[in-house]
Amino acid sequence: MHTDxxxxxxxxxxxxxxxxIRGRWRDSLIPAGVTPHQSRVLSILGRAxxxxxxxxxxxxxxxxxxxxxxxxVDQLAAKSLVLRTPDPxxxxxxxxxxxxxxxxxxxxxxALRKSSMDGYFDKLGAEDREELTRLLGILNxxxxxxxRTGTCKPGTADRxxx
Numbered sequence: 740m741h742t743d744x745x746x747x748x749x750x751x752x753x754x755x756x757x758x759x760i761r762g763r764w765r766d767s768l769i770p771a772g773v774t775p776h777q778s779r780v781l782s783i784l785g786r787a788x789x790x791x792x793x794x795x796x797x798x799x800x801x802x803x804x805x806x807x808x809x810x811x812v813d814q815l816a817a818k819s820l821v822l823r824t825p826d827p828x829x830x831x832x833x834x835x836x837x838x839x840x841x842x843x844x845x846x847x848x849x850a851l852r853k854s855s856m857d858g859y860f861d862k863l864g865a866e867d868r869e870e871l872t873r874l875l876g877i878l879n880x881x882x883x884x885x886x887r888t889g890t891c892k893p894g895t896a897d898r899x900x901x
Contacts, residue, residue, distance in 0.1 A: 760859060767855035771848060772818065778848055780811050781820065784837045784847045791824065791836035802884075818846060 765775050773781070783800050784792065798808040812835055815821040820841035826832035837845065840858075860868060 791834035
């Protein structure tokens with residue numbers, strides 16, 4: 740029997756599950772030769788309009804600094820997974836788009852994600868999966884991700900807020 744002090748903490752359990760899922764996902768990407776961050780960029784570009792995104796738009800969707808996005812895009816361009824094309828609306832700007840190889844890999848990543856996560860969630864019956872989906876849906880809907888402000892790294896204080 741659990742006392743209040745020995746009960747598993749919901750936050751700890753959720754964080755442990757999150758770390759396990761991220762680890763499984765990271766490991767499943769190794770054969771594809773991409774990192775989780777690169778995978779996320781490919782996914783965002785895959786959902787973008789056909790003309791692509793500017794670096795600043797990509798950075799905004801990733802919630803990171805534009806210079807960090809440039810590094811990831813450079814890595815993906817070196818692997819021929821993305822292309823930089825002129826922005827027809829602004830000659831000074833470029834757009835980032837998936838290459839044909841990037842689109843193909845994105846489809847493979849979707850299958851990898853499904854297979855790596857099926858092994859995690861298959862411990863739950865159909866009813867439990869539906870309930871977990873319902874509960875996580877509520878939490879995500881009621882607690883939307885706040886817009887990122889400033890450039891503080893997690894765990895550091897925002898020294899501008901005095």
